[in-house]
Every structure is written in structure tokens, then in C-alpha cells.
Amino acid sequence: MQFIDSHVHIWTEDEKTYKRHPSYPIPGGIDASKIEINPKHFPPETIISMAKPFGIDRVCLVQMSFYGSDNSYIIDAIKQYPLSFRGAGYVDSNMPGLENEMETLLNKGITGFRIVPEDRYVTSWLQTPGYDLMFSKAAETKQALSCLVNSDAFNEIDRMSNRHPNTVIVIDHLGRIGANGTILQSDIDQLCALAKNENIYLKVSAFYALGSKQPPHHDLIPLIKQVYDSYGPDRLMWASDAPPALMDESYEDQISVVRDHINFISQSDKEKLMRTTAERIFFFR
Template identity: 40%
Template sequence: MTRPLTNTKGVTMAWIDAHIHLWTSDTESYPLAGGQTAADLDPPDFTPEMYLRHARPSGIERVVIVQTGYHQFDNSYATDAIKRFPDVFSVIGIVDETKENVQEDMEALKAQGVRGFRIGVDYDGPQWDRLFKAAARTGQAMCPITHPAGAPAIKEMAAKHPDTTVVVDHMTRVGEMEPINDAHIAQLTDIATLPNTNVKISRLHALGDGPPHDDLIPMIKQVIDAFGPERCMWGSDSPYQVFKETMEDSISVVRDKLGLSESDRDQILRSTAERLFFS
């Protein structure tokens, strides 16, 4: 474990950013998926070093890399970051759910530090039940990204597979495509009735009205009330967060603006992600 960071007053701030993306313009060493070229990369690259320059001043010590479609099933750039920065990174990867032997791929990736897998919410076909069952056996999380209308499908799969850990990305992106509304929040918080579900308070740069993000505070409080701090974690969604705004614009919402107790703040900014992705 790396030594906990302290701020200028000597206060420990060993936070975990539970959601970032990394990729590289070195497409010879790390080929792009699906016919993409270097011209498709936006930004051209976002390396561990680039991320850490933004993260360290805000007290972020450990980080969960979420695999992107740029490299898709080749998770090696993310897992190589674990090798280069021991005890700093963990990975949520992507696997080909259509493969009959997908569990073998999941187990091999777990040995490399992959603790969960990013998925969509179009759960037609037997491959999804196979994937969720495999995740229960391997102890890896299913991490769906969706829009508000996809929340019921997430709940259905989480209920069907109670031994599988589910981590919902970006609060189902409530407030991204249309204004925040009570119906969308209710669909999100309804997922919380299942004890195997968790949620990321993340991608704030794309939700609501922009910084200082005060308009998001009522929704975030409802999410925390529904899931409990022990099932909530914060993520920046960098590089997009740090290119559109600053790291402080996002982390300060949870750290400073929600009126959380010290223990609840530490739970959301560290302990939940630590339990799911670093233990």
C-alpha cells in the first residue's frame, strides 16, 4: 500500500477515484478495436501519468480504470498500468460475453487485477445470464452503463442474480440527456432495494447545469439515502472531467457540499471502492 497523502495541514486524504478511462496513442503496442484509428482517439491519449498530475493535488491515492471501447476486449493497457503503478490502480474490464468459455477469460483477467466488467443493459440472450453467473463465481462485479430508462433492466438482472455484485455507473446518467426529474431519480433509487447493488456518484461534468454542481446536490442526497454510504462511491470520469472542468469541481461536491459526517464522506470517497475493487 502506498503511504496515505496529506494536505498542507497534514490531514490524510487517501481518496479513491472509482471511475476513470485511460488509453494510448501507441496503437502499435496497443491496437485499437473495430477498425478505429489514432484519429478516432479524443483526446489523442490519456496516460496514467497525465491522470495522476490532475489527481494528486486533490488527495486521490488509488484509482479504478474502466476499460473503453477504443481497446475493447484487449485490456492490456489498463492491466499494464497496474504493473507499472503497484497498489495504485485496479481495473474494470470488458469481455466478450458471447463466448461460451467467458468465465475462463474473466478468471485470467482477475489474476491481472481486473475486479469487474463494464456492460450495457440490453440483456436479451442467454449470454447475459451466463456472464452474471460467472461473475458470482469469480467474485467480480457487473458494472452497467445506461440511461434512466435502463434502470428497471438493471434491477431485474440484479434481482435474478442476487449473488452477483452490481455497480451502477454514473447514477444512470440522470440529468445528462434531459433535465433531472423525480421519475428518473425514483427509477434509480428503486435499484437500491436490492442489497447486491451499488452506485457511482460520477460523471458530474455531464449532469445538470455544470459547476459548481449545486443543482445535483438534492439528487445525490437522495441516492445516498437510498443506497446508504456503504454502497456509494465517487468517480471523476476523467479524462472528460479534467478536460471539461477540474478535478476539484467534481470531488468537492461529495467532500464539501453534502453535509456528510466524516465517516460517511470517507466511506463514499474511499471505503466503498476499496471494498469492491481493492480488497
């Protein structure tokens, strides 16, 4: 059985061809163009060779923050390896010609977009004409909108989910619950409450950044159990979040949480979590 990694970043040390941009709204007001990265070079060939031994033959490439709205690096990777990759790109929701740009990018393999709130507007970050247009167009194109958020943004996602019920919304990294080291039941309850909205999906990912932040990540299993019970396997998708996940852990550490350490999910449901859901959401064309 072949699997899909639904969240991987790639970048290149070739900054002349693929320039960095400071405009991407990283929480904390960080200038994305000045981020120090390690490794310096993580091209598509690296993730292909890294994932293959574990039966992972397809990957959703997520736009790296410092490239801003220039999606050319992941587009070029998709063009070079069309059977292996699709992309979640980034566009400015306030740009002129947004709808046309979304269609153009879809035809280049960008089957989703990442959206990120600005800190000072987190409780109202989607309340703009641009985001309304983006959500409406995404319902038409079937491009998923992947949200990098904390629990303080859940209410706004709930509002937009109800306003745009035909738009696929994906919450990245289990809503980053436990990113500060503490897994709050109140945050889990709020995340699970969103399951009533059938257009909301979750990435079960970024284990290295949550809770104890130590493999084998058994402290995250109760959280995963609760979202599994609430959302079911058809709305959950596993991801590694490589290469940030590889700073202190291995690629297999990210896989083994779901593959080896969870006994409440059947093998058929694990196949949904590790392949079928992501296939439906990101590899629909």
C-alpha cells in the same frame, strides 16, 4: 486520509502497440475505433500525478471504448503500478471460454467489467445465455459488473439483480439522470427504488455531464441527497470520470462536489463514499 477514484479512463497515442477496435457497443451505434479523442494521450502517470495532490492514491481504470475487449493497456498499467490501480475491463459475454477469461483477467487485476446495452435491445439487453453465465461467474469471482445505462435500462438491471443476488452490480454515473439537461424526479424515483436490492451500488460521478453541466453542480445535490438516503454510503462510490470530465472543468471540480458542497453527509460517511466502498468492491485483492 487517502481516497479512491473509482472511474478513470486511460489511453495512449501508441496505436501500433494498443490497437483500437470497433466492436465495443457504444450507445448510438458509434464505431468506437473512429472516436476523436482529446487529449490524444492520457497515460496512467497522468492520473497518478493529477490525483496525488488531492489525497487520491488509488484508481479504478475503466476500459476505454475504442480498445474493445483488448484489455492490455489497463492490464499493463496495473502490472506497472499494482498498488495504485485495479481495472474494470470489457469482455464479450458471448465469447467461448467466458468463465476462464474472467478468471484469467481477475488474476491480472481486472476486478470488474463494464457492460453496455445496445440501443435497440435496451429493455431486454441482459436476456441472453452469455449474460446469465457472466453474472453467475461474477458472483463466484466477486468481479463487479458496472453498467453504463440510462433510466430505460433500470428494469432490466432490477430483473438481473434479483436473478443473481450475489453478483455485485454497479450503476455508473448516477444512471446518467440529467444527461439531456433535465433531471426528472421520475427517473430518480426509479433509481432509488433499485436500492431495495442490496447487491446494487452506484457511482456518484460524471457531474460534468449531468443537469446544468456547470460547476459547482449545486443542481445535482438534491439527486445525490436522494440516492444517499436510499442506498447509504456503503453502496455509493465517488468517481471523477476523467479525462472526459476535464474537457471544460478541472479535476478538483469533480472532487469538490462531494468534499466541499454537501453538508448532509458526515465526514465518516464521506470517507466511505470516497474510499471504503470502492476499496471493498474493486480493491478486494
